[in-house]
Amino acid sequence: MQYELKTQVIEPQRQTFTHIAKRYGDKPASRYIEGSIDVQPKEHFQYRPTWDPTREIYDDSYSVFRLTDAYSYLDPRQYYYAPYVTARSGHHEAFATSLEYIEARGLLERLPDGWRSVLAELVLPLRHLESAGQLILCGMARFGWGATVTQSAAYSAFDRVGNAQVLSRVGIALGGGTTDLLAEAKEHWLHDAPLQGLRRMAEETIVETDWGLALLRLDAVDRLVYDLLYQHLDDEAVVSGAPAYSLVAQHMASWFADNRRWIDALYTAWREDPELGATNAALLAEHGAAAVDTALEVVTPFAARIDELLGGSSAVDRITTTAAEVRAAHTGAAA
Amino acid sequence: MQEQTTADDPQTKGVRDVGVVIQESENNRPVIEAIEADNPGCSVMHSPGLVRITAPGRIVITQETVEEKLGREWETHEFQMAIVSYFGNIQEWDDDEIVIAWDH
Amino acid sequence: MAVKSMGEYDFPSRSRQELYGDDQLVSVWFQDTMWFASPAMFRAPRAMTWADFRDQMFVPFAEEDPDYDPAAPRTWMLHGAPFEPRDDQTLAELGVRHKDVIGTRVAA
């Protein structure tokens, strides 16, 4: 504290790093910016990778989607590690609080039968879909180009493990503190007809080596499934006496809204690229539309099964509407 | 470096040391005390900011002792806030104890 | 053993001689002093004479050592054996290859 008394102010020699100042001017930069911009090595790679000798160890040709300047993409949430884990710490704590409440009130035991089946047969198996998301996003975190992109992907990959664990914890609670329902959920995932389209798309997307295309497909499925399960069914749960479902759904929905932000920002950066924007927009229209069409095809039997369990046809209607909206956003056509 | 004092127990001859390095801080002092209490043959070495505890063959950190020293509940996961390094193999990391030992 | 790889793994040296045109890389290794922390590397024309190499490259570098004595006779080593370069011989004629190391010390 000795220097607090003095009158002199020591003038900084510079406000930020040279590479940051070149982009934004020599002024104080945020921790997100200093911790993310230009940190990926970009030249004079020493050795070709043995796992793909046709490329460099970091290579922007791993996706058809490219940016003239990789750092024109910024995560709108400005997640660097500290705010990311802090946000997720709060998220998981809030979920734990909800789960405690659910368990204390015995709300899972009091779920109407249809809702219990939706959870056990259709929602719990999606922990495997989350696991697929983890693989897909890890691929992006490795093969993407530029640290802002790979950082967002890595956090999102980590989130998918978190989501799988949230679902698993619901499964354990629903199974009375045992893992029986998780084992059953895996059987549903492997064998039940309403889930096979989703599983096929998951497997095919995992093996897609273009991380941009893989992201588009994962995102297309997510947008139908998350909206259906955690927005639409949340509303339904409230009016159908299934508060346990609603309490869980809110956490998945809030995660999804947060996660969509970085993906939308990436699409925007692709589209607005000064040189590659038109190419990227055409690629988004083509591959985005195809991804949504496939997603609708594979999610339809899943939604139909929900309608069967809960009665009505609102689930299928909902995904059909959402698919049209997402498709229109990709192609630029009016919905 | 300071001299280490090692228990000259004939039983420990030929037994390889394992060790754990902990950041020296107010928060960690009860943890260090708990390790000393549970591992009577250990030696302790201080260097700036660090405490290095070694013992022949095995070191155990038990939840019960740490909670006693700390005066509050303590999860073994919290040990991650204290540990800087170790040598040996983490054989067990469970609710009630952490064990560092060589396997072979 | 060869590199284990998923696909053909055969890339050229990034220091190969052809990248230096008519020149080549040559290092000088001071074998009797630790003043220079490592051998020094130069780029020199293959057609450069020994006298030019010595006077234009070796001497200006060596002079940085305050104990360097330009008048002291020196011995030279190439490919593990002593050699006696004549001033008018080119590096190529002396058998100095791309990236070769020339050892030197003050004659005893």
Next chain:
Amino acid sequence: MTLAPENKTKKAKKLSMKARYEALTRGLDWEPSYVEKDEMFPHLDYEGIKIHDWAAWEDPFRLTIDAYCKYQAEKDKRLYAVLDGFAQGQGHLGLTDASYLNAMKIFIQGVTPLEYGAHRHFAYLARHFAGPGPRFAALCQSIDEIRHMQTEIHTLSNYNKYYSGFHNWPEEYDRVWYLSVPKSFFEDALSCGPFEFLIAVGFSFEYLLTNLLFVPFMSGSSFNGDLPTMTFGFSAQSDESRHMTLGLEAIKFLLEQDEANVPIVQGWIDKWFWRSYRVTALVAQMLDYMLPRKVMSWKESFELYFEEQMLGGLFEDLAFYGITPPRHVEDAIKEKEILSHQVYWTLYQFSFAAAFTTSAPSDEHMDWLSQAYPDTFDTHYRPLWEKEKKNIEAGGRHFAPGLPQLCQVCQVPMLFTEPGDATTFAQRESEFEGEIYHTCSNGCQWIFEREPEKYRQAWLPVHQIYQGNCGGPTVPEVLEWYGLQDGDAGEYIGSRDHRNWQAWQGEAAADTATPDETKAGA
């Protein structure tokens, strides 16, 4: 499987930590049927490693996502509070000396980018391993490595505002000669298959050598008034403990899966021990020459953290599997008496082209070195510095007027001497497809000759400068291409940092009337 006895009623209702961890982490994968498994995990066969049962992977930490986020958020909260307080209180003025920061300049230039590389390639493991246990462990490490990169940047960002040499580190990592040492090391690992990478970085670097790299160094920060670095260092090390465990688990897993893996793994240990060890040369000189207040010598830390803990402990354990201590380890042991001196002497004379400054050790410093190295310092290195002292008095300052010959593998200048002979530079020459390649040691030559097709691609800075690929043929052009600014390079005494430091300390002393006695360099 044995069930742990329930010793506390308060926890009786919950699944045990192990059961909970397994329920939440394992069992997430499935056998694909719409694509082939080989198609899903195509990188697992080509290195020759055989895995029969991915479920045999044990992760002792058993951290679930909620616990991970909780403890990591808490760690970062504490760390950033320290950084903010230090910046607001002009804490940098309490360092032992501005020259201390040269160590940190090398750190941000040469180590921080490795953290980023580790983030990327642990994500690769998290994508390509066929078991959910190791995938999750790798993913945790991948994002931990982002943490380390960013906490390093954020810690050093404050110094960057007041001192030279920090400002252009990413470009320097890609371009500057001495940084090709860590860069080529890490890119060597990144270009490997998943199992070799795991042994290279997870085991050889994180388990064998990380203590040697970080622990004495962080004690040095603490001793030199650098509270933020000490805090980030210790905080990062707590993650490293998890990474070390991953590395150790990895090696045991591979060795236990199939006997045929043993010789492959042994080859990797032999290679990566030496490759990693060569990178620690930069740390050796930091410990012995760059810290104004010394904590322990390189030799001492090598003996403690490597010889005692690793050779005396770990390798005895691995002998069970038929693993022997790394090839060439005897050469490394012989070097402990001389390594730091030779490396610093090199950096001293080439620092005109570096983003840090150097200075000749003071008499006091040399006395410390004599004590720490009774068998070598006075015989070999004091005479060099005494000669340099006269040279300086005569108006000189030893900068090598040219470029060094580099090792084709480790890319360190060819400064190392023959094992056991501190006065004969080591030169190893290998020929491959008509071209000759030089290496600095038995270890690097062995590595080259195992995989010459790999190492001939090396982007050696000196060779590139001579090809005209580095901004131009003259030294000033190269330095401009490096992005160096006035004050970044050369001699510390009289440098911009030194002049500022003296002025700031003078003003601070005048302001406070009593000079801070704790900061006189010991």
